[in-house]
Amino acid sequence: MAKALLFLSVFSSVFAFAQEDLLKDIDTLTPNTETSQPAFKALQIVTGQSTKLPAKKEWYIIVAHRFGDVSTGFKNFFGLDNASTKLGVIYGLTDAVSVSLSRETFMKTFEGSVKYRLLKQNENFPVDIVGYNVMGINTDLDKDNYPYLKFSDRLAYLTQALISRRFNDKLSLQLTPSFVHKNLYEPATEDKNQFLAGLGGRYKISKRVSVNAEYFVNFDNHSFYKNPLSLGVDIETGGHVFQLLFSNSQVNSDIGYLTNASGNWGKGQIFFGFNLYRVF
Template sequence: MKKFLLPVCLLLATMVYSQEDLLKSLDSTQVEQTYSTATFKALQLVTLQTTKMPAKKEFYFVVSHRFGSVERGFKEFFGLDNATTKLGGIYGVTDWLSVSLSRHTLNKMYETGVKYRMARQDANFPVDIVGYSVADINSFLEKDQYPRIEFNDRLAYVQQLLISRKFSERFSIELIPSFVHKNLYNPSIENDNQFSFGGGGRYKLTKRLSVNLEYMHNFDKPGFYENPLSVGLDVETGGHVFQLIFTNSQSMSESGYLTNAAGKWGKGDFFFGFNLYRVF
């Protein structure tokens, strides 16, 4: 009997110890946070940035076009005769930080940008928050026309706060307060500092198709410029997202898009274009 009781006691003691150890382990384990994903499928809503970030070591090659105004009809082939182009790249330094560089044919603009995640939507926090900082270099300005021009005069800066929320698998919105500063400006028609606020949303129509809308109100714009209003269609095709765009602002740089929208939707004066992102 003693030979039987001894192993049983040892087994019971081992089980009790193992249970206590397991409970301690469970108490000390933190539940992994689940963040909201796919709030937006593209890095841009239409022209404005979204809170989507490249993954670490992920590279995006960007090709964008904005054609001329469709208002002129067949005379300029509905704007196709006056195309402007943007070529650029975006690299994910980390999962929360990316850098970008692009060249725009409009005003021969070079643009550098830094995008950085500040907060993510989860069960304990309602929104994604991302900062976006941009510096533009206008290389179109010639010494012949501006004999005293210096490099610093070619610069413009943009600072944006991107705040988004995914409400469902189909619907997401974003709010964007923006600040633009231009070193070279015409004080008779614009301010060196301009503030705007707006945003947009995305509605998923099918598994690979969504419609996007964005609008920004510029509080400091001169009377002959318009507030930018744009509509886009996202088409997911394998390794890239293709965006078809209709907008009243031809510029693809943030500083130009926000402050120099010239088209008037009510008069059929708007621009067609597209964004193409390829991921490597």
């Protein structure tokens, strides 16, 4: 664990130095605008979604990477030999509605989503409320293993209410009640319908760096999978936000992250990774 943290520290320093010129382009907070600013700078807190949405006609390119279990040690170079990658695009239809499409290595999963603002924090209302709906397609399932497989068996669904509050220019918190439905599932390890509650937050430690954390409790979880717990660092640079993170879930997809976390923080079974967003 100590070696992995050292690697993260060195990686962060190198990346921040390389982006020194781009940092000059970041907009800074103006006085008396705390409640008008978004609660989060990135579209994700760590892996879970935040209440931030793209602006109208903005395109985002996503590259997310999760390496292997750091507890495997030098043999697998602390997990760097084993990775899961997610590539995706997000488009702002309006300032309040966005759509996305992504594909992840794990289970060769495609996910399409829609994210929409219901209420915005202002002087008369204390929180942002955003809805988030996802449909996932598992393309890795094989009829050799599932002879009676139908297309509908590949589908899974996620519905979330994202409720955040920006308390000041440093601290934001979010509550995320969630519901997952899987058409095909393994009864020994998971349920068809799963209810979860998440708590996440962001604390700004400098003009362009924040520390983030999130934890989801799965009320329908069996002992095999764990509740996802993730810690991260946001680095704001010109044109994009770079997120470094540690998590007990290697899965990048929204549904897989919430329901298929396999690592145990207490045993050092955690996964290093990053999210990179580029906006156009």
